[in-house]
Every structure is written in C-alpha cells, then in structure tokens.
Amino acid sequence: MQLEIRNYYEVLLMEMLSDEGLLDELPQAYLADLCCLTLNQLPVRYIRHLVDTYFFEEEGELDKMRQRIQAALEKSHQFLRTNPST
Structure with missing residues (x-):
C-alpha cells in the first residue's frame, strides 16, 4: 500500500526556490544538497492534501x-559555500 x-x-x-528562480538556476546536485540540508534543520509537518493546511494553520x-x-x-x-566538496 502506498500512502499519499x-x-x-x-x-x-x-x-x-521556484519563486526565487533557483530551481532553474542552480545545478541539480547542488540543489539536492541544499534541499536536504535545509529540510534537516526543520521540523516535519505531514499532510495529505494542501487544503489540509488551511484547517490547521493558526x-x-x-x-x-x-x-x-x-x-x-x-x-x-x-555551509555549502564554505564546504564545496560536500
């Protein structure tokens, strides 16, 4: 079973990233590292549908x-600028 x-x-x-134009500007490998590093600093908030967020946001x-x-x-x-080989 696969959950959405x-x-x-x-x-x-x-x-x-899209609004800032970075999805098209940055190399994919850098972008993947950037996203992973960024998301690892944040809590998780799982949703099924974007509309779900409207009911729970204060x-x-x-x-x-x-x-x-x-x-x-x-x-x-x-971090990526100071550690380019990472």
Missing part, C-alpha cells in the same frame, strides 16, 4: 514557517 503523504515544509521550500503560522525555511536555507547556502 508529504512534508508541508518540503512543499513550501520548493515553492520558495494566524501567522504560515509566515513563521516561511521564516524558518528562509533562515535554514541561508544557513545551508553558507
């Missing part, structure tokens, strides 16, 4: 999640 679940932080991260929670992602993304970029 995903981590909402992953969805938001991919949206942010006021401002989405903004807080995006801020956490942005901070983790910047930290991951910095």
Whole structure:
C-alpha cells in the first residue's frame, strides 16, 4: 500500500526556490544538497492534501514557517559555500 503523504515544509521550500528562480538556476546536485540540508534543520509537518493546511494553520503560522525555511536555507547556502566538496 502506498500512502499519499508529504512534508508541508518540503512543499513550501520548493515553492520558495521556484519563486526565487533557483530551481532553474542552480545545478541539480547542488540543489539536492541544499534541499536536504535545509529540510534537516526543520521540523516535519505531514499532510495529505494542501487544503489540509488551511484547517490547521493558526494566524501567522504560515509566515513563521516561511521564516524558518528562509533562515535554514541561508544557513545551508553558507555551509555549502564554505564546504564545496560536500
């Protein structure tokens, strides 16, 4: 049996990377490392459907999640810049 679940932080991260044009700009290997490093710094929030998030989000929670992602993304970029062979 295969369940259709995903981590909402992953969805938001991919949206942010797309909005910033980084999905097309960065090499795939770098992008994969960047995503893994970023997501490993964040909690998980599993969802079945994006509409599920509208019922459970408190006021401002989405903004807080995006801020956490942005901070983790910047930290991951910095790590990869200082450790290019990783």
